[in-house]
Amino acid sequence: IWKLQNSGLGFHSSSSERTEKSCHTLLHSIRKEVHRAYRSARSGETRLSLEHILKLLGVRGEEDVGHVTSIGNEKPEVCEEYWTGGRPVPGGDIADNVFKTKPCDRIPLENLVEILLYAESCDAGLYLVERIKNVYPKVNINLAVGNFGHPLHSCKKVPSVIIQRVPKEDGSAWLQLNRFVRTKYVLVGRNMVDFTYNTDIDRMIRVMNDLKVDAVGGAVRLEPEGRWYAGCYQSTIRNFTLRIQPGHDISSKSCAYCDYIASPFLIRRDLLQRLLEYRSELSGALTFVEMFLKQKQSPEYYTLQTMSCIDVLFHVAGESSGIRGQGVAEIPKHFWFNLAKHWTLDRVILPGQVDYKWTCQDLDISCRKYQNAGVILPRCCLEELSGCVKGFLNLASEYNISVFVFAGTLVGAVKTYGGFLPWERDADIVWDPFAYDHIRGPISKRLKDKFQCDLGPVRLETAYGDNVSACAQALNTSCLYYKLHSRSWNIDLWGDPHLEPYRLNGLINPTQVYLDGLWVSTVPNPGRVARHRYGDNVLGHVQHWQDYGLKTSWESYANFEKKAFLPCPARFVRHACLSGNYLPHGNIQFQDFP
Incomplete structure (x- = not known):
C-alpha cells in the first residue's frame, strides 16, 4: 500500500476513489498500531526496528511526546517547565533553581x-x-x-x-x-x-x-x-x-x-x-x-x-x-x-x-497436564525426565553396557545444543541386549532406589524370545524392549544388538552428543540423521507427532521450512503457550538467559 501510494501510479480501477480512501484508512491504522508497538516495546533492538518502520511510514517515533497541554478550556494539571542551564546558584548546589516552571492557571495539586x-x-x-x-x-x-x-x-x-x-x-x-x-x-x-x-x-x-x-x-x-x-x-x-x-x-x-x-x-x-x-x-x-x-x-x-x-x-x-x-x-x-x-x-x-x-511436587505441577499440544513443559518436568535418562545412562556406563540416544532425544540434543525438546513426550535409548541380565538385575534395583525410576517388564520383540544371539543373526531389529517409568514420564529402552554408533569407519571412538551435562554416544553424524529422518529444516520447531494426532512418528509431519505452533488451550497460564511467546525457529529462546 505504501509503495503504491508513493509511486505516483495511483489506483486505476473503476472504484479507484473508494479503494484509495480504504487504503488511506488502512495505512492510518497500520501507523497507529506500529506506533503503539513502538511505545510498548521493551527491547532496544525491537524498538530500533519499529523506529525504522515508522520512518518508512512517515511517522516520527516520538511524535506524541511533548509538553503539557490542556484540552479546550480545561486547566492544565501542571505548568510547563524549562531548563535555565546547569550553572550553580551562589550559596546553593547545581540542582537548585535550574528547572523553572512557566506561570499558568493550573489545577491545584491538592485537587x-x-x-x-x-x-x-x-x-x-x-x-x-x-x-x-x-x-x-x-x-x-x-x-x-x-x-x-x-x-x-x-x-x-x-x-x-x-x-x-x-x-x-x-x-x-x-x-x-x-x-x-x-x-x-x-x-x-x-x-x-x-x-x-x-x-x-x-x-x-x-x-x-x-x-x-x-x-x-x-x-x-x-x-x-x-x-x-x-x-x-x-x-x-x-x-x-x-x-x-x-x-x-x-x-x-x-x-x-x-x-x-x-x-x-x-x-x-x-x-x-x-x-x-x-x-x-x-x-x-x-x-x-x-x-x-x-x-x-x-x-x-x-x-x-x-x-x-x-x-x-x-x-x-x-x-x-x-x-x-x-x-x-x-x-x-x-x-x-x-x-x-x-x-x-x-x-x-x-x-x-x-x-x-522448586520441584514440580513443591508447586503441585502436573507434568502430564503439560504434555499437551500448544504449550512447553516446565523446567522441573524436564529435570525429572533428565534425571531418569541420565540415571540409566550413568548406570549403563558403570556396568560397561553400550548405549546410545536416538529419535526425538537425539533431535532434542541437536536442536537445543545439548538439552531436551521443550515439548518432549518421552525419551528414546538403545542398549546392548547382550547385557540383559545386568539390566533386569542390579540396574533395575538401583534405578528405583537412587533415581525413583521403575523398570517395567521386558517385552520380547521377536519370535526368538530372550535368545539375543539368535535374534541378532536372523534379524536387523530390536530384540528386547523395556519401558522405564518415572513419576510423569515413560522412557523407551530398545535392546538392539546392531549398535550403529559402534560402526566406527576407521575412527577411534563413537560420536557423542552433549545431553544435559553428559556426553553420550549416538549415531556417527547426528545432524545428518536428524535431517534425513524429519525433513529439510530440522532446526525449525515442529511439535511432537502425538500432538498432531498421528499414529506413528514415521508419518511425514515435520518437513516444513516454517510451521505455526498449535493453538494454546485456554486452561494454561499464558507464559506456557508456544504461540505468542516463542518463535518457530531458534534455540536461544529456550535457554535461561535474559
Whole structure:
C-alpha cells in the first residue's frame, strides 16, 4: 500500500476513489498500531526496528511526546517547565533553581493527588505526616497504621488525616486506603519513612502527561544508611522462570522505562484499584512485584507503561528496618513460594545471583497436564525426565553396557545444543541386549532406589524370545524392549544388538552428543540423521507427532521450512503457550538467559 501510494501510479480501477480512501484508512491504522508497538516495546533492538518502520511510514517515533497541554478550556494539571542551564546558584548546589516552571492557571495539586501511607506505629506515622506537610501542606493523606499502641495519644495528634488500622502492609491495606481517595491520582507511599522536597510530585505528574505513561516513580535512598539506588528493574517470564534484573534499555526526559520499580509511585486511583483487586493477599514488596508482573503477563490487562525518574528521590526503609527494608533480592525464598505457585513458576532469578528453584511436587505441577499440544513443559518436568535418562545412562556406563540416544532425544540434543525438546513426550535409548541380565538385575534395583525410576517388564520383540544371539543373526531389529517409568514420564529402552554408533569407519571412538551435562554416544553424524529422518529444516520447531494426532512418528509431519505452533488451550497460564511467546525457529529462546 505504501509503495503504491508513493509511486505516483495511483489506483486505476473503476472504484479507484473508494479503494484509495480504504487504503488511506488502512495505512492510518497500520501507523497507529506500529506506533503503539513502538511505545510498548521493551527491547532496544525491537524498538530500533519499529523506529525504522515508522520512518518508512512517515511517522516520527516520538511524535506524541511533548509538553503539557490542556484540552479546550480545561486547566492544565501542571505548568510547563524549562531548563535555565546547569550553572550553580551562589550559596546553593547545581540542582537548585535550574528547572523553572512557566506561570499558568493550573489545577491545584491538592485537587489532583492524595498520598497513601503505611506506618508501623502511630509515632512513625505522625513523623512522616509532619515531614510531608512541611513540603505539601494542602495535600490530603490517608494513613494505615500496623500497631496503634497504648495509649493512642500519638495517633490522635495526626491532623487532618484519615487513619486506618491494618494488620500488615499488604495489597488489602492499600486497597482499603485507596477507597477513601477522591482525586485523580494517588501517591502510593510504599516503604516510605521520610520525606523531603526531593520528592517532586509535580515532576511526576508532568511526566505522566508528557509521556502518556501510567505509573511514575523515582530513585530511592535507604534510611538511615543513605544508600542510593535507581530502583528500575526489567522482568521476564520465560521457560517457567521469572527473572528480575536492574537496568533499563529505553529512557526519555531523564526517566527510564521499567517493568518494576522499587520506589513509591504515582498512579491513577482507578488503575491502582483495578490492579490490586485481582489478587491482594501478598505483603510487602511482593504486593507490587505481582501488581507490575500481572499487567505484563495477564491477557485481561494492557501493558502498563511505568517510568522511574532519576531526579525524583524517595526516602524508604533501609536494611536495618527488617522486612520493610528488603529489596527484591533480599526477600527470602519462602516468601516467593505463593507467587511462584500462583503463576506456575518453578524458578525465580533475582539480582546478585540469587536463584530460587522448586520441584514440580513443591508447586503441585502436573507434568502430564503439560504434555499437551500448544504449550512447553516446565523446567522441573524436564529435570525429572533428565534425571531418569541420565540415571540409566550413568548406570549403563558403570556396568560397561553400550548405549546410545536416538529419535526425538537425539533431535532434542541437536536442536537445543545439548538439552531436551521443550515439548518432549518421552525419551528414546538403545542398549546392548547382550547385557540383559545386568539390566533386569542390579540396574533395575538401583534405578528405583537412587533415581525413583521403575523398570517395567521386558517385552520380547521377536519370535526368538530372550535368545539375543539368535535374534541378532536372523534379524536387523530390536530384540528386547523395556519401558522405564518415572513419576510423569515413560522412557523407551530398545535392546538392539546392531549398535550403529559402534560402526566406527576407521575412527577411534563413537560420536557423542552433549545431553544435559553428559556426553553420550549416538549415531556417527547426528545432524545428518536428524535431517534425513524429519525433513529439510530440522532446526525449525515442529511439535511432537502425538500432538498432531498421528499414529506413528514415521508419518511425514515435520518437513516444513516454517510451521505455526498449535493453538494454546485456554486452561494454561499464558507464559506456557508456544504461540505468542516463542518463535518457530531458534534455540536461544529456550535457554535461561535474559
